[in-house]
Every structure is written in structure tokens, then in C-alpha cells.
Amino acid sequence: MTNSPTHEAITRAHHEEWARVVASLASRFGDLDVAEDAAADAFVAAVEAWPRTGTPPNPGGWLTTTATRKALDRIRREGKRDAKHRAAEMIRDDTPHTPTGPLTDDRLRLLFTCCHPALATEARVALTLRLVGGLTVPEIARAFLVQETTMAQRITRAKAKIKKARIPYRVPGPDDIGARLAGVLAVVYLVFNEGYLSGTGDEPVRRDLTLEAIRLGRLLRALLPDDGEVAGLLALMLLTEARSAARFSATGELVTLVEQDRGGWDRDLIAEGHRLVRERLASGIRPGRYQILAAINAVHTDAGSARDTDWSQIAALYEQLYAVSPSPVVALNRAVARAELDGADVGLAEVDRLVGTLDRYHAFHATRADLLRRLGRSVQAREAYDRAIELTQNPGERAYLTRRRDQLA
Template identity: 60%
Template sequence: MRRADVDTRITRVYREEWTRIVAGLARRCGDVGLAEEMAAEAFASAVERWPGEGVPPNPAGWITTTAYRKAIDRLRRESFRDVKQREALMLHDPEPPESTGIIDDDRLRLLFTCCHPALSLEARVALTLRIVGGLTVEEIARAFLMQESAVRQRITRAKAKIKTSRIPYQVPAPDDLPTRIDGVLTVLYLVFNEGYLASGPGVPALRSELTIEAIRLVRLVRELLPDDEEVAGLSALMLLSQARSPARLSPTGELVRLDEQDRRAWDREMLDEGLALVDGLRASAPGRYSLLARINAVHARAADADETDWSRIVELYEHLERIDASPVVTLGKAVAMAERGSPEQALRVVESLSDALADFHGFHVTRAELLRAAGRVPDAVAAYDRAIAAAGNDAEIVHLTRRREEIAMPPAPGTPGATTNGESR
């Protein structure tokens, strides 16, 4: 097998199995940091050995066994480790592990361990995206517009805190769940977003292993908190967004805007499940995820882009601004305002966000589209250039380049022009 093919297989196993491998090892050795380190070393061993030895029949099993053996070797060398911990890890127990929480799921326990309130919210998010989401430090830094060194430091300190504070590896008791859920939902949302539109160069634009895992985990959280509106709202938001995945890439690998997607390709089963959740949400005091789910439900219920109720979407964004104000929320409202028929007003709103969102590629995409609609071609071309420079994956770069070229090199007379983008994702 060619080296490139081996590297592709290793990358695939990493993306699909990383969380399961780390979670299972963490249960066995009781040390999240050790589990992550040994899993990483096992993948490094695969990179070194598989090109010569060939890819094993069960690649994930090979990684798991190798990581487990490395953990044993590490514990044998470290005499200061607790004797009982070493003995427990070295014993081969074929019986299922004793339940350590309400729901017996290694990955859910790992999620709650990384999101423990003893850690700062920033540390919880960074650590969970790294260990549970399997994102690289570079990807996390890009998502938060931070330096990689700062992200790496947060993760290192968080793992040390878990170890020194003896934070238990378990799903919390029912009475403790309400105080733990906000950080968990934040992390699951960020994991889903990275999969929905990946931010790293050289990776697929759509990382279904992340979106599917986020959906799976939030469903488990719903079993823990069946009456929590925000949990249901986040679940609905993910389902309605993921349902569009079959139509989000063209055959040539270009990102397809929402208004250009073939809605017949959307996953009807996911849409129905998400819409049912939205219909079950209470009308009073909606939260952030509930409102975002309602916005996505408006898109889902429109037979085509022209039938989208943009006035309703503006109303929902205005409500979201009142309870969770942020420049990104205002940017979303501006897009809806433009589609409702107020592109000039929307452009003024977007321009007011230039300082707050100078490094956010979505700002430059939206600004380029609005400048394009206003007929300010040179400014739009420059904005597209900024958006392309800040884009995080090839599919989006191809899409933005095409949009730029359409106005930089005007089409032949009689060719219809494109409209502004309502929701490019």
C-alpha cells in the first residue's frame, strides 16, 4: 500500500475513533491526561509502522491495544503512581466495567469530566474540543481567534487540574446536572460547528464524524435532562443543520449556499425529528439554542429559498440579541434584514461590526455579498479577497473565488446575476 494511502487510513481512524479510544482508556486507567498521551503515541506508532507492515485488519483495535500497552509501560516506570491504579490497569478483565454514572457511556463520562465546574469555562471548552472532539490545537485556536500557545497552555493546565483535584470520571448525579449542563452544551455546539464547516486546511469541509458524534452525545444528554428546553433546542438545531449536509457540497467539491441547495436532497427523517423537537419547545422564555433551532426551522419549512419567512427570522434574531447579544448574532440578523428587503440598512449594520469581527471570515463573506448587492463592485471584490484569505477550507475558498470572479469578470449580457446570500452554510 502506498504511503499516501496509509496516511489516509490513519487520518480516517483518528477522526472516527479518537474519542472512543481515549474514553475507553481513561476508564481503565483513571487518568484523562495519560489516556490522551498514550492514544497519541499509539497513532504515532501507526504512522511509523503501518507503511512497512501494512494496515492491520482492525486498525482501531490495533491503536487501542497499542495505547493500552503503552499506558501499562508508563505506569510500570513511574513508581510514584498509586499501586492500586497500576494493578487495576494491568489486570485483564473480560467482564463489562462497573457503571460509573446514570448512563454507561465512556464518551459521555469523558465529556462531563472535561466539563467539570472546577475548571474555568475557557479551559473546559478547550480541553473537551481537544480530547472529546479530537480537534487539533491549531483548529481550536482558529475557532477562538487565539494563539496556539495560549490554547495549549489552557489544555495542559486543565489536565493537571483534573489529576491533582481527583475529578471523578463519571456522569454527575441528577441533582448536579443543572449546574453542569451549560458548559457541556457549549462544547457540543462547538464540536458540531467544526464538523459542519471545518476550519482547518487540508481537511474535508464537512466532517461528519464530528457532527454525528455531537448529535449522539446531545441525545444522551437529553436522556439525562428530558425536560430541559436548551438541550432539546440544541438537539433540534443540530438535526436541522445536519439534514442539509447531502446538499451542501457540489459534485466538484464546492460549498453550496443555502439558497442554491437542492432541498430534495435534504435528509427528511432528520428534518422531521428536528421540527418535532422545535414544535415541542415552550413559547415562553426561549434560550439561545432554542432560538437558533427556531431560525433553522423557518428555513426547513420553506419549500424553496424564495418562500423563506425572512421577517420571522429577523424577529428571532432580535430576540436572540436581547438574551445573548454578540457581534455574530447581529451579523446573522443583518443577513436576514438584507433578504427581507433592506440591504442598505443591513450593510450599515455590518459595517458597524468591522472592529469586533475584523478577524472573522463570516464577516467578510457577508460584507462582500452586501457590497455586491449594492453594486459597489471594487469594494465587493476587496471584501471577497479578505474572505478568501480568512477561509478555513478548500470548499469554501472555491465557492468564494467563484463569487468574486462573477463580478470581477462580468457575465455576458443576458446572464442573470446572483442574489445576496441568506445563510451561506
């Protein structure tokens, strides 16, 4: 007897359908609560039906039709027999969704709706990760380094504010698109990061998320071809995705950048990313956060081997990044570059200044563990590895950290 798939498992397997269903219903009903609840009900129905009947030939169409009926049922129960009801009756369509461009892509429109300036920046990002990215509340809470209950409340308040303010479901016009763009870029990047090193589940990578983030990045690039940060974010994602095939061993263990087989990197993606970075450098305009991050990744992917990495340039870029975006995570990465240039003791001193700030961030403890190991302080390194292992749920990363810990004297 086989186990039935869970709601989460089906959502993961059909992530693109989840995002599309939410976006499609939000477009037609104009209500994010109705859209998300109906999509969730449809996936629950799939959990109950598909183990018995098998996955339908067109899962997206099945989910859209089911979600539409669930939404209609809810509207009827609440007595909302108005234009939304009549419009919804007309959309029972099993045909798959075909994006027709940046201005009519459902998820891009939903992305801009959720990133309305009436919402606080963190609320915009969290809500969009939930509705567009399809991330769970625990995954989003980890991305923000906060408790799950805090994040759930934040998302609920954001949806309520959109409903109360009657924020329209549309891509903003040229006059107000800039007010929402920073939130949109932050969301796309966080969706990419969650896919690149998955925080939940048995798979270390979720390529559905990384590919969706890159797809949205390309749509944004087509919509805003002259925006440096849009180009920078796309370049950053391409250069990072280019290394994906070499990031995990045959057993599923994480392979660090230093140990990766660079012959397995995707040279086409690297070439495209480098072109975007050079284009922005040639513009002469002061770069923003994503452009600097893309430049850092360009330096890494330009090196033929780990030995050839130009750490002085990377350290200088992190200094520049910290001036633009002075966050503890940037300071942590700057410390790693300093350790490569000036020694592990210098890097550790910088990392230790962040104690108390990044205690819930597994990469902080993993970085500290590696520097302590290099300095021969095995007891303290073991404690740091233990804390990093405790904080990460990614199976490939846990395997790597466990092996490194167990190799300590």
C-alpha cells in the same frame, strides 16, 4: 511508491477510535494526561506500522491495546506502581466498544468530567473539544478566534487543574448536573460545527464529527428528556444535518442555502427536528439559545424555496436570540436577516458596526463582501472576498468565495 499516512490522517480516519481510546484510558487511569499521551503514542505507532502491515481488522482494538501498553510504560517509568497499574494490566481487550446507555457511555462521562465547574467555561469547552471531539489545537483555536499558542496553554492549564483538584471521572448526580450542562452543550455544538464546515484538511465536511455530535445529543436527550436546551440543540443539529447532501456541488464547491436543491434535503431529519421545536414551543417555557437557533432553522427548512423564506420571522428570532446571547456573531446573522428585509445598505451598516470585533472571522468578511457586491461596490467587495478567502481553510468555501470574487466586474 505511495506516501505513508500521517498521524493526522489516521486520526481523522479513525476519529471515533481516538475519542473512545482517550475516554477508556481516562476512565481506568483517572489521569487525562496519561490518557491523551498514550492515545497519541498509539496513533504514532499506527502511522509506523499500518503502512507495512495494513490496517488491522479491528483498528479500535489495536489502538486500545497499544495505548494501554504505552500508558503502562509511562506509569512504570514514573514509578507509579499502584492500583492504577494493576487495573490497567487487566484491560488488554481487543473487543470493540459497545455503548450501553447514557450513564455508561465513555465519551459522555469524559464530557462531563471536562466540563466541571471548577474550570473556566472556555477552558472546559477547549479541553473537551481536544479530548472528546478529537479536534486539533489549531481547529479549536479557530473555533475560539484566538492564537494557537493561547489555546495550547489554556488546554494544558485545564488538564493540570483537573489533576490537582482530583476531579472524579463520572457523570455528575442530579444535584450538580446543571452546573456542567451549559459547557457540555457548547462542546457538542462546536464539535458539530467543526464537522459541518471543516477548518482543516482536504474534505469540506467531516461527517465523523457531525454524526458523533448528534449521537452525543441523543444520549443527552435520553439522560435529560425534559431539558429544553438539550432538545433545542438536538433539533438544531438535525435540521442542519438534514441539508448536508445539498451543501456541496459535484466539484466540491460550497452551495449556499439560497442556491441549494431542497429536494436533496433529508425529510426524515427535518420532520424529527420540527417535532422537537414544536414540543418546546408547546411547553410555554421561555426558550434559550439553542431552542431559538433551532426555530430559525425550522423556518428555513419549512420554506419550499428560498423565495418563500419568512425573513420577518427569522429577523424577529434573531432579535430574541441577541437578547439571550448578545454576541458579535449573532449580531452578524441578524444583519443578514435585516438585509433581506430592508435592503443590503441597511444590512451593511449593521455589519460595519462589527469592524474590529470579527476581523479574524472569515464569515464576517464573506458577508460584507456579498453585501458590497449587491450594492455595486466591486472594489471593496473584492478586498472583502480576498480577506475571507485568506481566513478560511475549507476547500469548498474557498472555491465558492473565489468564484464569487472572480465574477465581480
